[in-house]
Amino acid sequence: MALEFDASPEDLKVFLDEADEQLQLLEEDIVKMERDGEDDELVQEIFRAAHTLKGSSATLGHKRMAELTHVMENVLDRIRKHRLELSTPLVDTLFACLDALRALKEEIVTGQESAVDLASLVHRLTDAGAGAGSVQAPAQAEADAGLPGVDWQVGSKLAEAREHGLHTYLVTAAVDMNSAMPSVRAFQILMNLSQGAEVLASRPTLEEVEEEKVTSPMVILVAAAVTSDAVRQLVVDVPDVLGITVKPYEAEEEAQPAQSASENGGPKQNGDAAAARGRGGRTVRVDVEVLDNLMNLVGELVIDRTRLTQISATSDTDDRDSEVSQELGRTSGHIARVTSELQEEIMRARMLPVDNLFKKFPRMMRDLSQKAGKECDFIMRGEETELDRSVIEEISDPLMHLLRNSVDHGIEPQEDRVKAGKPARGQVILEASHEENSIVITVRDDGRGIDPEKIRAKAVEKGFLAEDAARRLSDREVIELIFAPGFSTADRVTDISGRGVGMDVVHRNIEKLNGHIEIESALGQGTEFRVKLPLTLAIIRALLVTLKGTVMAIPLTSVTETRRIRGSEIQRIKTREVIVVRGHVVPLLRLEEAFGLEEERQAESEQHSGLSAQVVSRGEEVTVVIVNLGQKQMAIAVDALLGEMEVVIKSLGKLIGDVPGISGAAILGDGSVAIILDVPGLVQTAQREGRFAEPARAG
Amino acid sequence: MPKILLVDDAAFMRMRCAKLLTENGYEVAEAENGAEAVAKYGELKPDLVLMDITMPVMDGIQAVREIKGGDPAAKVVMVSALGQQTMVMEAIKAGAKDFVVKPFQPDKILDTVKRHAG
Numbered sequence: 018m019a020l021e022f023d024a025s026p027e028d029l030k031v032f033l034d035e036a037d038e039q040l041q042l043l044e045e046d047i048v049k050m051e052r053d054g055e056d057d058e059l060v061q062e063i064f065r066a067a068h069t070l071k072g073s074s075a076t077l078g079h080k081r082m083a084e085l086t087h088v089m090e091n092v093l094d095r096i097r098k099h100r101l102e103l104s105t106p107l108v109d110t111l112f113a114c115l116d117a118l119r120a121l122k123e124e125i126v127t128g129q130e131s132a133v134d135l136a137s138l139v140h141r142l143t144d145a146g147a148g149a150g151s152v153q154a155p156a157q158a159e160a161d162a163g164l165p166g167v168d169w170q171v172g173s174k175l176a177e178a179r180e181h182g183l184h185t186y187l188v189t190a191a192v193d194m195n196s197a198m199p200s201v202r203a204f205q206i207l208m209n210l211s212q213g214a215e216v217l218a219s220r221p222t223l224e225e226v227e228e229e230k231v232t233s234p235m236v237i238l239v240a241a242a243v244t245s246d247a248v249r250q251l252v253v254d255v256p257d258v259l260g261i262t263v264k265p266y267e268a269e270e271e272a273q274p275a276q277s278a279s280e281n282g283g284p285k286q287n288g289d290a291a292a293a294r295g296r297g298g299r300t301v302r303v304d305v306e307v308l309d310n311l312m313n314l315v316g317e318l319v320i321d322r323t324r325l326t327q328i329s330a331t332s333d334t335d336d337r338d339s340e341v342s343q344e345l346g347r348t349s350g351h352i353a354r355v356t357s358e359l360q361e362e363i364m365r366a367r368m369l370p371v372d373n374l375f376k377k378f379p380r381m382m383r384d385l386s387q388k389a390g391k392e393c394d395f396i397m398r399g400e401e402t403e404l405d406r407s408v409i410e411e412i413s414d415p416l417m418h419l420l421r422n423s424v425d426h427g428i429e430p431q432e433d434r435v436k437a438g439k440p441a442r443g444q445v446i447l448e449a450s451h452e453e454n455s456i457v458i459t460v461r462d463d464g465r466g467i468d469p470e471k472i473r474a475k476a477v478e479k480g481f482l483a484e485d486a487a488r489r490l491s492d493r494e495v496i497e498l499i500f501a502p503g504f505s506t507a508d509r510v511t512d513i514s515g516r517g518v519g520m521d522v523v524h525r526n527i528e529k530l531n532g533h534i535e536i537e538s539a540l541g542q543g544t545e546f547r548v549k550l551p552l553t554l555a556i557i558r559a560l561l562v563t564l565k566g567t568v569m570a571i572p573l574t575s576v577t578e579t580r581r582i583r584g585s586e587i588q589r590i591k592t593r594e595v596i597v598v599r600g601h602v603v604p605l606l607r608l609e610e611a612f613g614l615e616e617e618r619q620a621e622s623e624q625h626s627g628l629s630a631q632v633v634s635r636g637e638e639v640t641v642v643i644v645n646l647g648q649k650q651m652a653i654a655v656d657a658l659l660g661e662m663e664v665v666i667k668s669l670g671k672l673i674g675d676v677p678g679i680s681g682a683a684i685l686g687d688g689s690v691a692i693i694l695d696v697p698g699l700v701q702t703a704q705r706e707g708r709f710a711e712p713a714r715a716g
Numbered sequence: 717m718p719k720i721l722l723v724d725d726a727a728f729m730r731m732r733c734a735k736l737l738t739e740n741g742y743e744v745a746e747a748e749n750g751a752e753a754v755a756k757y758g759e760l761k762p763d764l765v766l767m768d769i770t771m772p773v774m775d776g777i778q779a780v781r782e783i784k785g786g787d788p789a790a791k792v793v794m795v796s797a798l799g800q801q802t803m804v805m806e807a808i809k810a811g812a813k814d815f816v817v818k819p820f821q822p823d824k825i826l827d828t829v830k831r832h833a834g
Binding site: 226 | 798801804827831
C-alpha cells in the first residue's frame with residue numbers, strides 16, 4: 018500500500034532528521050535509565066522526546082507513528098510520575114517500540130507501509146502499564162483495562178499471538194451458579210475455548226475453576242485465528258450458561274490516540290518544527306553522493322596539481338627568467354595550495370564523529386549481556402573522534418563482532434569472576450582516538466583473556482601447525498592464530514558469536530580498509546583488540562617504486578623501512594629467497610615472479626617521463642621495501658624508489674576485477690597509472706605458501 | 717435411529733435410563749463397567765455413550781480415555797453423582813463432551829442426549 022504525506026520534501030527531510038535524532042536520544046536515554054535508575058531529569062528528557070515525536074508525526078499525518086508514540090508517551094508519563102516502575106520487560110518493550118518507530122519512519126522514505134504490528138506493541142505497552150511493575154491502585158487498573166481482575170501477566174503472550182496474526186477476543190460467559198456443578202460448566206467453557214482458540218487469561222483461572230472457585234460472569238481473553246462468531250460456537254453448546262458475549266479485544270485506547278494526538282499535538286508541533294528549522298539554520302544537509310562526487314573531482318584536481326607542479330618545474334629549467342614562467346610557477350603554487358585546502362575541507366565534510374557508529378552499541382551490548390546472562394558495564398570513549406564516513410560504514414560489522422566476542426567469550430560468568438577475585442561486573446571498553454594519520458579503535462575487556470596454550474593445542478589438533486612449530490611460536494604469534502581462517506577457540510557455539518567464522522572475517526575486512534588489527538591478551542586479565550584505520554579510503558600516502566618499467570604504489574601504512582642490500586645478503590631457505598633484517602629472517606618477494614612481468618619491459622622504463630628512476634639498482638645492490646602486516650614482515654625487491662606521494666585510489670573496475678596482490682590503481686601527476694599493491698594480500702599469499710612457517714630466528 | 721451405549725454398574729440405573737431412551741426413539745445397548753464399555757463401543761459404534769464414573773473393573777474416566785484413544789470422534793457424556801466435580805473435569809480432560817448429574821431428571825437426560833446424538 019502506497020503512503021502519501023501532506024508535506025513538502027523539505028519538510029519531510031526536517032521531520033526525518035528530527036525523528037532520527039529523537040529516536041537516537043530515546044535509545045541512549047532508555048539504556049541509561051535502565052542502567053542508572055530513573056533519574057527525574059532523564060525521564061523528563063525521554064518523555065519530551067517521545068512527545069515531540071508524537072506531535073510531529075501527528076502533524077505530518079503519520080497516524081500509526083502518532084498512535085504508537087502516544088501510547089509510549091502515556092507509559093513514560095506514568096514512569097515520570099512514579100506510578101510505574103521500570104522493569105526489564107518494559108525496557109524490552111520500549112526498545113521494540115523504537116525499532117517499530119524506525120520502520121514507521123522509513124515508510125515516509127519508501128512510501129510503502131511497513132510490516133510493523135502496531136496493535137501488538139500498543140498492547141504490550143498498555144499491558145506493561147498495567148502489569149506487575151505498576152504501582153497503580155488495582156481498581157484504577159481494572160477500569161483502564163476493562164478486564165476486571167484478570168491476571169495481566171499476558172503482555173508477551175498477547176503480543177506473540179498478534180505477531181502470529183491471531184485475533185484477540187474478550188469472552189464473557191455467565192454461568193448459572195444455581196445449576197448442578199457450575200465449576201464443571203466453567204471448566205467446560207475453558208476447555209472448549211482452548212480447542213479452537215488460545216486462552217491467554219481468564220477470571221477465574223483454570224486453576225481456580227479446578228478448585229471450584231468460580232465466579233460469574235467469567236471473563237476470558239483468547240487469541241484465535243477465527244471470527245468472533247466461530248469462537249462463540251465453541252462454547253454456545255455448554256449447558257447452564259445464561260449468556261455469552263464475544264467481543265474483539267481492541268482496547269478503546271487504540272482508536273483514540275491518533276485523534277487526540279492530532280488535536281492537541283497540532284498547534285504545538287508547528288512551534289517544534291519551526292524550532293527545528295531554526296536549529297538547522299547553520300547546517301545544510303548534503304546527499305552522500307554529492308560528497309562522493311566532490312571527492313572524486315578533488316581527486317582529479319590533486320592529480321592535475323601534481324602535473325602542474327611538474328610542468329612548472331621543468332619549464333623553470335628552460336626559461337627561468339621569463340615572466341610567463343614565473344607567473345606559471347606562482348599560479349601553480351597557488352593552485353597547489355588551494356587544492357590541498359579544498360581536499361582537506363572535503364575530507365572534513367566527509368568526516369563523521371564515530372559517535373554515529375558507537376551510539377548503536379550500548380543497546381546492543383545491553384541485549385547481548387542480557388542474553389548471555391552476564392553482568393557487564395559498557396564504556397565508550399572518544400566518541401567525538403572523526404572518521405571518513407565510508408570507513409565508518411565499513412567498520413561497523415567488524416566492531417560489532419569484536420564487541421560480541423568480548424561479551425560472549427571474554428567476560429566470564431559472574432561466579433567465575435568472583436572466584437577469581439575480580440569485580441562481579443565485567444567491563445568492556447570501546448575507545449576511539451587519533452594516532453598520526455590514522456584512527457585507532459580499541460575494544461578492551463577485563464575478561465578471562467586468551468590462553469596461548471589452549472590455542473597451541475587447538476592449532477595442533479586442527480592441523481594448523483605441527484607440534485614443534487607450535488612450540489616455537491611466541492605466545493603473541495600463537496594468539497594471532499585466532500585470525501586464521503577457520504580457526505576458532507570457542508569451546509562451544511553460542512548464538513551470540515562464534516561459529517568459527519568470526520575472527521578471520523573481521524581480520525580480512527579490516528585489512529580491506531587498509532587498516533590492521535592487533536591483539537593483546539593477558540590470561541585472566543582481559544583482551545584488547547586494537548584496530549588501526551586510515552582516516553579515509555579515497556586518498557592514501559604511498560611509496561612509489563618502479564619495477565621492470567612499471568610504477569607501483571605501496572601504501573605507506575604498510576611500509577616499515579626501505580633498505581639497499583647486497584646480492585650476497587640474499588640467502589636461501591630451501592628454494593626461497595630470504596634476507597636477514599635485524600636478526601629476523603624475512604622472506605624476499607620478487608614481484609616480477611608474483612605478477613609474471615616480462616623482462617622486455619625494462620627498456621620502456623628509461624622512456625618513462627617525469628618520474629623516471631633516479632636511483633637504479635646497480636650490480637649486486639638490490640633495493641628492498643620492508644612491509645609489515647601486523648607482526649609479520651616481508652621484503653619486496655624493487656628496481657628503484659621514486660618517492661612518497663598522495664595518490665587517489667581508483668578501483669580497477671569490473672573489467673579487470675580482483676587481481677591477487679593488487680588493490681587498485683592510482684593516476685599519477687603525468688597521467689600515467691600506477692598499480693597499488695595489496696600488501697595484506699601479498700603477505701597472506703606468502704603465508705599460504707609457507708614462507709612464514711620457517712624458524713623465526715636467523716642462523 | 718441413534719444408538720446409545722449406557723454404561724453403569726447399577727442395573728437399576730441402566731434399566732430406568734434405557735426405558736426412558738427407548739421410549740423416546742433411541743436404540744440402547746448396555747455395559748456394566750468400563751472394560752465392557754470399551755469392548756462394546758468397538759463393536760457397536762454407538763452415536764453416544766452415557767458413562768458412569770465409579771465402576772468396578774475399569775472406571776468411567778479410564779474408559780473414556782480408551783474409547784477416545786480408539787475413536788477420537790467418540791461422544792461420551794459422563795453421568796455423575798453430585799460432588800464428583802473433580803472427576804468430571806478429569807473425564808472432560810480425557811475427552812468427555814458433557815455431563816449429567818444423578819439422580820437424573822428425565823428431561824435433562826433427554827436434552828443432553830438429543831444435543832449430542834440428535
